[in-house]
Amino acid sequence: xxxxxxxxxxxxxxxxxxxxxxxxxxxxxxxxxxxxxxxxxxxxxxxxxxxxxxxxxxxxxxxxxxxxxxxxxxxxxxxxxxxxxxxxxxxxxxxxxxxxxxxxxxxxxxxxxxxxxxxxxxxxxxxxxxxxxxxxxxxxxxxxxxxxxxxxxxxxxxxxxxxxxxxx
Numbered sequence: 001x002x003x004x005x006x007x008x009x010x011x012x013x014x015x016x017x018x019x020x021x022x023x024x025x026x027x028x029x030x031x032x033x034x035x036x037x038x039x040x041x042x043x044x045x046x047x048x049x050x051x052x053x054x055x056x057x058x059x060x061x062x063x064x065x066x067x068x069x070x071x072x073x074x075x076x077x078x079x080x081x082x083x084x085x086x087x088x089x090x091x092x093x094x095x096x097x098x099x100x101x102x103x104x105x106x107x108x109x110x111x112x113x114x115x116x117x118x119x120x121x122x123x124x125x126x127x128x129x130x131x132x133x134x135x136x137x138x139x140x141x142x143x144x145x146x147x148x149x150x151x152x153x154x155x156x157x158x159x160x161x162x163x164x165x166x167x168x
Contacts, residue, residue: 009119032077036080039059040058067113115166135157135164
């Protein structure tokens with residue numbers, strides 16, 4: 001899990017540098033979304049005499065794909081599941097906040113989703129750290145169906161960080 005999160009953060013940092021080069025050449029920036037999940041899978045090679053491919057098959061892989069799709073919904077490039085979060089050796093070495101509990105297509109149980117925001121611009125990281133307590137309390141209130149109180153906290157977050165798409 002640590003290697004996956006660290007590798008994903010490194011990919012996003014590299015993409016940021018590449019986007020600077022693209023912008024200098026008047027090209028549109030590239031955006032990606034990464035969804036990580038931890039769980040058992042089957043890894044194998046499929047194909048025939050003239051073509052071989054590697055593949056992975058598992059519910060864990062399907063869930064990672066669904067989480068990757070949520071990066072567009074939440075406007076954040078890196079999301080992880082609770083299984084990945086719980087598998088991290090020391091989660092505090094990353095900038096992580098819980099953002100939702102969702103039911104994804106193909107799953108019956110709810111999945112807790114976390115945002116890893118280490119690859120955000122330094123000022124955005126600072127704002128998310130500054131507002132994290134209010135954000136997470138708003139999350140708890142929202143999921144306790146105390147919507148008015150949750151709304152007050154999310155509005156407080158947005159006053160400090162108007163670009164926080166998850167809080168929006």
